[in-house]
Amino acid sequence: MGDGELESHSLVDLALDRLSREILSGRTDPGERLVEEQLTRRLGISRAPLREALRLLAQQGLVEHIPRRGVRVATLSDDDVRELYEVRDVLERHAVANIRPGADLSGLQAALEVMRKSTEAGDRLAIADAHRRFHVEVVTLGGNRQLSVLYESVLVRLQLYMAVNLRREAEVAEPSDGVHRHERLLAAVALGDANAIISALSAHGARTYLP
Incomplete structure (x- = not known):
């Protein structure tokens, strides 16, 4: 794994940790939209590692990808x-x-x-x-x-x-x-x-x- 891949991997981990902590601490509400432009600015990362982090969060059931509407914090009935x-x-x-x-x-x-x-x-x-x-x-x-x-x-x-x-x-x-x-x-x-x-x-x- 090259330096670029290591840096990208660490940025994914950073985004994953920050976002999961925010979601599991109750600082975000179920159903709240997660806007990529806002998240990249706030986390100081590019879209590629952010999207990978969001994919991993979706695998964990913490966020949901809604067709044509983006990503939101998961809701549970x-x-x-x-x-x-x-x-x-x-x-x-x-x-x-x-x-x-x-x-x-x-x-x-x-x-x-x-x-x-x-x-x-x-x-x-x-x-x-x-x-x-x-x-x-x-x-x-x-x-x-x-x-x-x-x-x-x-x-x-x-x-x-x-x-x-x-x-x-x-x-x-x-x-x-x-x-x-x-x-x-x-x-x-x-x-x-x-x-x-x-x-x-x-x-x-x-x-x-x-x-």
């Missing part, structure tokens, strides 16, 4: 959200049935530590990202890599849904609650008891994996 939660639950139950005692918990412990620090700092997006990473690490312990990839894609789309409520959640939720729930989930995983893990997951509530 009530049915979309209900179906995503159903898929999430099915994948979790399948994965945790294959977790055994003695599993490597380092990924879970690292995500939990990030969650603690983000909670202390009051960084809602970092907290949400850490929660997603924690749950992906749980499912990864089930040993099915393709299932884990699918599971994370579902969580990213649910995080988009939850982003709309991040500010409201900050007003009503005790920040440490999420840490304590994940500590209990970590203890259940350490036991390798599928029923205990499912019970701990259920304690998060039927409609969220965030605080």
